[in-house]
Amino acid sequence: MSAPVTVSAAASAAERILVFWVPDWPVRAYLRELESAEEDPPATPAIALIANRQVIACSDAARAEGVRVGLRETEAQSRCPSLAVPPHDPEVDERRFAPVIASLEHLIPGVEPLRPGLCAMRARGPARYYGGEDRAADAILSLAEQLGLPGARVGIADGRFAAEQAARASSTDPAVTAPSEGVRIVPAGAAAAFLSSLPVGRAAQPAFAEVLHGLGIRTLGALAALPEDAVRQRFGPEGVAVHRRACASGPQHGSEVRPRTPVRELAVELSLEPPVESAEQLAFACMALAERFVSGLAEDRLVCTALRIELTDDIGVRHERVWSHPHRFTAADAVNRVRWQVAAMPTTPAGAESGREGAGIACVRLSPAHTDRAAAHEPGLWSTEPDTRVHHHLSRVQSRLGHTGVGTMGLVGGRLLAERQSFVPWSTGRAGRRESRSSAAGPWPGAIPGPTPSLVFPEPIPVELCDSSGAPVAIDDEDLLTARPARLRVSGTGFDAPVSDWSLPWPLREQWWRGAPERFRLQLQLADGDAWLLLHEQGRWHAEGRYD
Template identity: 70%
Template sequence: MSAAERVLVFWVPDWPIHAYLRDHAEEVAGDSAADSAADIAEELPAAIAVIANRSVVACSAAAREEGVRVGLREREAQMRCPELALRPHDPEVDERRFAPVLAAIEEIIPGVEPRRPGLCAMRARGPVRYYGGEEPAAAALLQLAETLELEGVRIGIADGLFTAEQAARAATTTPGITAPRAEVRIVAPGGSAAFLSPLPVDRAAPGEFAEVLTGLGIRTLGALAALPEDAVRQRFGAAGIAAHRRATAIGPAHGVEVRPRTPVKEFAVELSFEPPVDTAEQLAFTCVTLAERFIAGLAEEHLVCTALRVELTDDIGVRHEREWAHPRRFTASDTVGRLRWQAASLSQDSDRGGAGVTRVRITPTHTDRAAAHEPGLWNTEPDERVHHHLSRAQNRLGHAAVGTMQLTGGRLLTNRQRLLPWGTTRTRPRDARASAAGPWPGSLTGPVPSRVFAEPLPAALLDTTGTEVGIDAEDLLTAAPARLRVSRTDFPDPVQHWSHPWPLRERWWQGAPDRVRLQLELADGDAWLLFYEEGKWFAEGRYD
């Protein structure tokens, strides 16, 4: 069993509050220059708490002064602080906002292990040797925190990861703590056991296990550390051994405590222009090398890009951002094509005052393993020649000039059609009810007509006497149909079979008219899909 190594812990208390303020600042700022989290905090109530499962996950300093604590029930927190502003907790926002902080720390101290959003750890030996001591290493991290506008940061340095975390949480007056700065807590080498001894046992043991230990009279970490390890193993098993080793501040039995993550490689590329580029063709030509470098960087890691974000910043600081998806994988030419289309769609208003694009940034938003996109033995992807010719036609005619159809939700057949530009992945609607598989009362459930008219054709349904057939108040035909006329064309073959008419009523609150649909078949086998609206028949489709 080895001695615990020196560990340095970087902690931002109440990180969910910091993450919420930064996310809220970005939403408020929009495309303009973003305000700092401190500026946004001035616009919000001072007492803020984020809530999950009706309990407080984190709270601001002002809320804590009013008695709000982590774990408090939502109603109890509002009783203690009536001015408390409650916000829902989003763990994804916590992780996303802490990722840039981790990347910034890795630039000055490599080998960082993220413990949770707001807390990370690193071995102290390397930073101490580089900066000349534990206090200078902590000062470098505090300077970085000031640059990142992080308030209330604490640094804990001690033997072992657990002791360093507890040191970061401790007060400057806690016995066993040396505080060269208000934000730094250092436990001297060999002093971890004395520092941990008076701490409550629930710091090292899970909740239920801590209750068991308390019931047995073991209320502090010192009391737990005084027990023989063999006795703890026989009585409490693996959970007891883990808590006992934290209390005794000894190193792990095998391996190391701090396991640094593999730094995330930055695949985004950008290019600045001086003077600005004012045409889409010039921009595309200039960015050919940038696109090739972007694809090559992914290929080095055996990755392909299936979705990317293009950011174009003009000379007056306005940022034009759009995300592009690809049904297969992006190549350099595909990336240049998206740049060209996005640049061509920018406003060309002369009163705008801008002279062109000054910066281009390409960021992959979704990547995949290159092996997963290799063609199989029976490949179902579009033929390479088809993709090549359609892409060339699209480059000449525009992004939306070449497309494929996608089925969407709707009751009328024309509402179910959506044209997707070639090279754009099929998207799912945000509302599941708007999908093609969603519930659509009154929609056609049987075979779909092979021909669907973009504009319904006027039609007339006649009985044997030549009188027009209509729909009565009970949604039934007023007479048996005998003849069909579509766009002034009288079909000589009589109507042989027809379905029971069924109503189609939607958006009545918006004044949409009632419709009744009908399928019929002529004697020669020709079949039609009709609907009746405001006293008139219309042909919606034809079964060829």
């Protein structure tokens, strides 16, 4: 039985606070990011986001298997062998929650984001407008359903901390009323009684909670029963802050909710009636839209370096993609991206399940995925006109040939030389490239150490490597050459210069569980200085590259 709760006279009465909470928001943000990138979600519903080898957030299916936040990755996988463990990206959480906050601000002004998935607002204004706290909460949950957030919760209580705990409470908890699904309301004046049975770990940091446990203080009610002056003398400011949360008392000055300044809407949208089918027609219709988009950014002294284009057809299917730019988007660049995105969308025949459907595009939305200060993209003191001309002319050629018509080559991760070459379309910055799980720097066991060949063959060329007697040289069971190489013949053409030096062969063993054959590499130099990189696979030699 908890001791009676006493509130210090110095504590002020807490105002009514409304908290909106989306459970497991990092997991939802991760799935939305995959959907926008048109990537397949994990095959299992059990998902745990990992950072520093620990579980940061997990889905309901993972919790049902015993996975909890804070577990080590190996422990979580041992509890749920089918668990998907993608890395956690805090930037995705914030970016995906920003539109939710903007939608809430259209419904109820004065929203303070607490963290991705959680925000607070004063309850008095919404309650007076909608005719009660329960009706205001229902309006917020209706908006959440429209935003595709089923299972969102609303908690209302005296003070922000009590409202957060109310949002997580069950309908059977004491001093809690549940007028509808997802709404938890603690009546005015009952917040201290509601909090009294909760463990002190809800309001204190783990180290401080452990100290309180050692003193026999295990519930917030037991802590609230102590005089505030005694808590201040014993534990200092940290103890006073936890004590005030336990007492459900308000701040000494001002309000607990500090609404953010509403962010100006930088996205622009165009509805098309009738829907447009042709990419060229859609690009022509979006010229004014792109000009308005760039002008709006310029008013705030911003430029767009990553552009999100959302195309919705007449039956509601949305096609979303993020385009990046090495410098900044102009109106012409944005129009070109719209044209390329429409042209890349496959047209699906009747009865198919994916691709482009309906009669055409009915809505176009342009929004900045990443912005930068315009001052950072102004030309320098010395002229950069040659680079500007090159970019201008290549962009014009690309606008005629398409997105993949002009590009440059870049290096990615891989073992074979041909696998490491990647074509990057022009006007695509690093943010627009899909990074592989391992970078180009490796580690890649079996990759070439040191300089790579200056000439790489798109397809390895058949070669013959023979010893002094003309017998072919092979690889034995100990991964060594069966004889000393003497002559090299490439595509039936022999070389007068004999083989002078060669390296030990080194193996390339990958995906052996799938039956992939063993491969070996060999660096070879002829007497005249000519050098080759050879590849041995299934008893045959091939030339992978040539050194100058």
